[in-house]
Amino acid sequence: MSKGFSKSSVGRKVLMALSGFFLISFLLLHFVINFLSVFDADLFNVASHFMGTNWIIQFIMQPVLLFGVLFHLIMGIYLELKNRAARPIKYAMNKPSENASWISRNMVITGVMVLLFLGLHFYDFWVPEIVDKFVDGIWDQPTKYFTHLVHKFEDPVRVGIYCLSFVFLGLHLLHGFQSAFQSAGFNHNKYTPLIKKLGNLFAIVISLGFIFIAVFHHFNSH
Amino acid sequence: MDLTLKVWRQKNKEDKGGIETYPIKGISEHASFLEMLDVLNEQLISEGKEPVAFDHDCREGICGTCSLYINGEAHGPDRKVTTCQLHMRMFKDGETVYIEPWRSKSMPVIKDLIVDRTAFERIQQAGGFISVNTSGNTQDANALPIAKPMADKAMDAATCIGCGACVATCKNSSAMLFVAAKVSQYSYLPQGQIERKERVLNMVEQMDKEGFGNCTNTGACEVECPKGISLEFIARMNKEYLGASIVSE
Numbered sequence: 001m002s003k004g005f006s007k008s009s010v011g012r013k014v015l016m017a018l019s020g021f022f023l024i025s026f027l028l029l030h031f032v033i034n035f036l037s038v039f040d041a042d043l044f045n046v047a048s049h050f051m052g053t054n055w056i057i058q059f060i061m062q063p064v065l066l067f068g069v070l071f072h073l074i075m076g077i078y079l080e081l082k083n084r085a086a087r088p089i090k091y092a093m094n095k096p097s098e099n100a101s102w103i104s105r106n107m108v109i110t111g112v113m114v115l116l117f118l119g120l121h122f123y124d125f126w127v128p129e130i131v132d133k134f135v136d137g138i139w140d141q142p143t144k145y146f147t148h149l150v151h152k153f154e155d156p157v158r159v160g161i162y163c164l165s166f167v168f169l170g171l172h173l174l175h176g177f178q179s180a181f182q183s184a185g186f187n188h189n190k191y192t193p194l195i196k197k198l199g200n201l202f203a204i205v206i207s208l209g210f211i212f213i214a215v216f217h218h219f220n221s222h
Numbered sequence: 223m224d225l226t227l228k229v230w231r232q233k234n235k236e237d238k239g240g241i242e243t244y245p246i247k248g249i250s251e252h253a254s255f256l257e258m259l260d261v262l263n264e265q266l267i268s269e270g271k272e273p274v275a276f277d278h279d280c281r282e283g284i285c286g287t288c289s290l291y292i293n294g295e296a297h298g299p300d301r302k303v304t305t306c307q308l309h310m311r312m313f314k315d316g317e318t319v320y321i322e323p324w325r326s327k328s329m330p331v332i333k334d335l336i337v338d339r340t341a342f343e344r345i346q347q348a349g350g351f352i353s354v355n356t357s358g359n360t361q362d363a364n365a366l367p368i369a370k371p372m373a374d375k376a377m378d379a380a381t382c383i384g385c386g387a388c389v390a391t392c393k394n395s396s397a398m399l400f401v402a403a404k405v406s407q408y409s410y411l412p413q414g415q416i417e418r419k420e421r422v423l424n425m426v427e428q429m430d431k432e433g434f435g436n437c438t439n440t441g442a443c444e445v446e447c448p449k450g451i452s453l454e455f456i457a458r459m460n461k462e463y464l465g466a467s468i469v470s471e
Contacts, residue, residue: 095294185461
């Protein structure tokens with residue numbers, strides 16, 4: 001790999017795409033496991049316990065995931081600032097909606113909203129898990145996951161915030177999914193329209209699916 | 223038709239500049255946009271004022287010289303036309319029309335509506351060429367068979383006239399559509415293979431040195447490009463760059 005790759009505009013685009021692909025695959029896994037909670041509490045507990053105690057997932061995949069999130073976040077904001085600096089004088093009259101969608105032009109807004117949500121999400125689920133395992137030293141609690149999940153969705157305000165955040169996540173994915181393929185250098189007459197449709201489907205299923213899970217547990221906890 | 227023009231006026235590179243308002247009357251809807259500006263300049267000269275400086279040359283959409291941001295869009299509200307091909311029938315009688323120069327740190331305003339686009343020339347000089355011995359033994363182009371789909375793709379990329387509308391319209395002021403077109407037009411052809419890897423590496427390096435922004439795949443450039451250069455070429459450049467980076471020493 002050439003020395004300048006990670007410092008070049010194209011190189012950074014490719015790296016953003018690769019981290020995006022990784023986060024998309026994680027999101028799909030996260031969604032599938034969470035969706036189990038709608039059908040079977042025990043199955044959800046088994047899957048969550050496996051994810052929470054498997055050493056490969058805990059000590060290899062989890063740090064990789066954290067790195068992936070941080071990289072995507074820091075690089076995204078850095079590129080946004082750099083891009084803004086490339087046009088120091090703005091147009092007196094500009095009509096960006098004539099040639100590009102709001103979603104594609106405002107990835108930083110939807111991204112920052114997802115980031116803010118991640119703060120709450122980590123506080124709700126990740127921090128208690130880390131405290132349990134690494135502070136209190138309790139690793140073997142195979143049935144706690146479903147109870148904890150349902151308890152968190154009792155508060156209607158929290159459910160509202162989660163649902164709104166999933167809308168922002170969906171908007172981010174609507175552009176991000178297909179954009180990652182383009183950035184990674186894949187654009188094909190036959191397959192790109194298919195990728196765009198698949199990306200739209202993925203964004204809608206993920207955001208509506210997560211909303212459904214939150215609302216489902218909220219109403220079933222009462 | 224009668225119009226109110228809001229035109230960017232700037233004495234030189236150092237001047238701060240600002241929008242000036244000029245009412246203009248009796249413009250034919252069949253006139254081109256540049257002809258309307260000619261009328262404005264005659265009006266300004268007759269009033270003892272300095273005419274508006276703007277770039278133009280061929281006035282038939284092939285030289286890439288004209289470069290105006292009209293009512294919030296590069297080359298105005300029409301599609302796949304340069305400013306010189308834009309007609310006044312695209313506007314309504316009594317309309318206010320904003321006329322601004324391209325806005326990019328890498329393409330600073332020299333005077334009024336004229337910007338310095340030499341950044342594009344430096345990118346071309348970095349690799350947008352093939353090295354051929356032209357000392358009299360040049361091979362006939364038809365002696366080298368090229369598959370029609372490849373020739374068509376190369377031609378599609380080569381239609382880029384380097385006007386800079388992609389930079390002007392991109393929210394990030396990115397030049398990737400231009401660079402991608404110039405990289406791709408050679409990469410499809412056998413003549414472009416020898417310098418293929420160095421070309422993409424050097425042109426991207428120069429593009430970055432010039433300070434253009436990064437592409438975020440909004441697709442605005444493709445919509446506003448007067449030649450309809452496809453985003454497909456940006457993906458191709460990304461792929462070429464990735465490949466060249468992996469194998470480069």
